């Protein structure tokens with residue numbers, strides 16, 4: 001562990017705000033858009049809105065996206081002057097709460113548009129909102145024909161639409177024809193909404209010239225995720241997760257480890273037990289596949305990941321790195337988010353957004 005073992009916590013999460021800011025700069029450069037926003041939903045992908053948003057604001061980021069009202073209210077406190085868009089729109093009757101905090105809903109249905117326009121009329125103030133058109137996800141937003149049909153309708157002005165957006169289905173897959181299809185549909189929409197800013201790219205789309213518009217919306221890559229899987233990651237790691245070793249033991253061939261004896265020692269082995277488990281947000285699905293770095297050596301998980309403990313086979317680790325309180329790295333030291341996600345049968349996004357509240361959290365800048 002970079003410092004002494006966390007006292008009273010199983011693991012230590014270190015969040016590098018300087019790397020977060022540097023990543024935003026890299027993405028702003030790559031996007032070649034007039035403006036680059038930051039997606040800070042899910043508590044800034046587990047990194048903490050309260051710390052991440054002001055760091056990004058200090059770097060020049062002026063527009064933020066969250067998913068829910070509750071996240072938007074946290075963001076509003078963190079960045080009082082920012083433009084904050086709420087991706088999941090707004091539930092019926094909640095327009096006043098959005099207006100009170102100067103939040104901008106992302107409107108994706110005729111009902112939402114009509115309700116926001118009515119609130120604008122009642123207040124006598126047109127407050128901004130975004131319009132979401134679904135160009136292929138079939139998840140949220142007006143269909144492309146609905147979006148084209150609404151263009152020029154007085155409702156667009158009455159609803160304060162100041163941003164036209166759509167979301168990419170598989171921007172991280174190189175040369176996916178669906179991306180070109182979406183970009184072409186989005187170009188038709190943009191042409192139908194002259195004078196309204198447009199936004200298409202997420203982290204991966206940030207690197208695709210066909211997805212350039214007025215505003216880029218990266219999330220994952222800000223926090224260190226690789227926006228171009230299979231290629232070198234241009235982002236700096238933001239998150240580092242370490243846990244301390246509680247005990248070390250030697251086992252003989254044929255002995256088992258962990259609940260339900262799911263692992264059997266193939267020969268004499270040295271095991272170390274880490275003070276971290278699935279209740280910390282580390283996936284139990286990484287049982288049998290996960291790894292931690294101890295003294296520079298990759299050590300495989302053995303046995304089931306437990307609620308508060310993980311057992312490692314540290315036979316390959318240097319002896320001097322093995323002692324009570326010694327650090328093991330679960331994210332960092334070459335174990336990047338994408339690799340940790342793969343070893344749990346999921347994606348790095350889920351690893352980040354599940355990072356537990358149980359860790360000692362350290363912010364560096």
Ligand SMILES: *Cc1c(COP(=O)(O)O)cnc(C)c1O
Nearest residue numbers: 039167202203217218219220221
């Ligand atoms: C989450 C999200 C983003 C950010 O996507 P990343 O892949 O994390 O960069 C952008 N736009 C919308 C609509 C989203 O839901």
